[in-house]
Amino acid sequence: MQTRINVSPIESDNSQLESLEDLEIYSEEYTESFDESDFIEANKDQVKNVVEQGRFIIGFPDYVVTSMGRIICVSQQTELKMMVSNCGYFMINLKNEVGWSMFNVHSLVANAFLGLKPTGFQVDHIDRNKQNNCIENLRYVSASDNCKNKTSYKGHSAEYFVQLPNSCVQLKSYGKHIFDRYFIDQNTKQIYSFDNNQYLKITLTVDKRYDYKYYNMKNTLGKNVCVYLSKLLQNNYNK
Numbered sequence: 001m002q003t004r005i006n007v008s009p010i011e012s013d014n015s016q017l018e019s020l021e022d023l024e025i026y027s028e029e030y031t032e033s034f035d036e037s038d039f040i041e042a043n044k045d046q047v048k049n050v051v052e053q054g055r056f057i058i059g060f061p062d063y064v065v066t067s068m069g070r071i072i073c074v075s076q077q078t079e080l081k082m083m084v085s086n087c088g089y090f091m092i093n094l095k096n097e098v099g100w101s102m103f104n105v106h107s108l109v110a111n112a113f114l115g116l117k118p119t120g121f122q123v124d125h126i127d128r129n130k131q132n133n134c135i136e137n138l139r140y141v142s143a144s145d146n147c148k149n150k151t152s153y154k155g156h157s158a159e160y161f162v163q164l165p166n167s168c169v170q171l172k173s174y175g176k177h178i179f180d181r182y183f184i185d186q187n188t189k190q191i192y193s194f195d196n197n198q199y200l201k202i203t204l205t206v207d208k209r210y211d212y213k214y215y216n217m218k219n220t221l222g223k224n225v226c227v228y229l230s231k232l233l234q235n236n237y238n239k
Contacts, residue, residue, distance in 0.1 A: 053135075055112040060094045060101075065108045069133025088130040106133045114140060159201040164192055174227050177219040189232060191215050204229065 053067040056074075063080075064072040071080045071092050082090040082105060090105040110123045113135045117123070124141040125132060164183055171182040171191060183192045183199070191202040202215050213229040 053113070057094070057108060057112070060096050062096075063094055065105075065112045067109070067113055067135040069105055069109050069135075071105065071108070084131075090131055090133060106130075106138060109133050109135055110138050110140065114138065161192070161199040161201070162197075164199055168192065174217075174225065174232065177223075177225050179217065180220050182217060184232075189229060191217070191227070193217075 052070070054064040054072065057063045057065055062073060062075050064074060066072065069090070071082070071094075072078070073080055080092055082092050085091050085104075091102055092105050092108070093100055093102050095101075104123075106123050106125065110117065117140055121140040121142055124139050126137050126139060129137070165185055165187075167187045168183045168185050171179055171184040173179065181194045182202075183194065184190070185192075190204075192199045193202055194200075202217065204213055204215060206213050215227040215229075215232075217225050217227050219225050
């Protein structure tokens with residue numbers, strides 16, 4: 001089984017580049033076949049019988065980054081083996097005339113296929129799998145939105161849903177605070193937030209000192225609000 005990589009040229013201006021975060025991609029036409037046995041295990045199943053798009057990496061003309069998250073050394077006609085960082089991301093070591101440099105693979109893929117990263121934004125893995133660097137799984141988001149798409153927060157596993165229970169209604173208010181993206185289960189009083197086309201179950205925080213139970217939420221003004229469960233039971237939250 002073979003996979004064909006098409007590397008197509010695009011225009012680029014390198015005059016003001018200062019770091020890899022500012023990279024655009026330059027290239028000439030490049031097409032090559034690579035045997036499946038050389039694929040990294042994490043991406044092997046995703047690249048069978050498909051045509052990958054590949055682009056040369058600015059500043060490292062001997063390497064191609066593909067839309068499946070693979071790095072190819074052109075001169076050696078081989079796919080490079082990746083390392084895993086302490087945080088669980090794939091890393092790669094590239095060499096140019098200056099020397100060796102280490103990069104996050106997801107940053108290389110995003111720079112090549114999404115364009116320049118906006119100031120203050122980060123690369124987010126949509127499915128929360130840090131090692132799935134296919135371009136369809138990457139996007140640029142703000143730091144706050146990136147934090148929302150984590151698998152855990154403060155020791156609590158994040159639970160995501162594409163559909164809510166039928167007993168849920170929108171939570172529009174709590175006291176003087178107005179909300180626009182929260183939902184509450186009328187039976188269990190569990191609260192969910194909606195973002196990035198999915199629902200996140202909000203963790204109920206328990207203050208053991210005073211036996212308070214509350215949800216941490218943000219109102220429409222961006223202000224943090226402690227929504228206490230005891231008051232929520234008495235609140236007309238759907239007005």
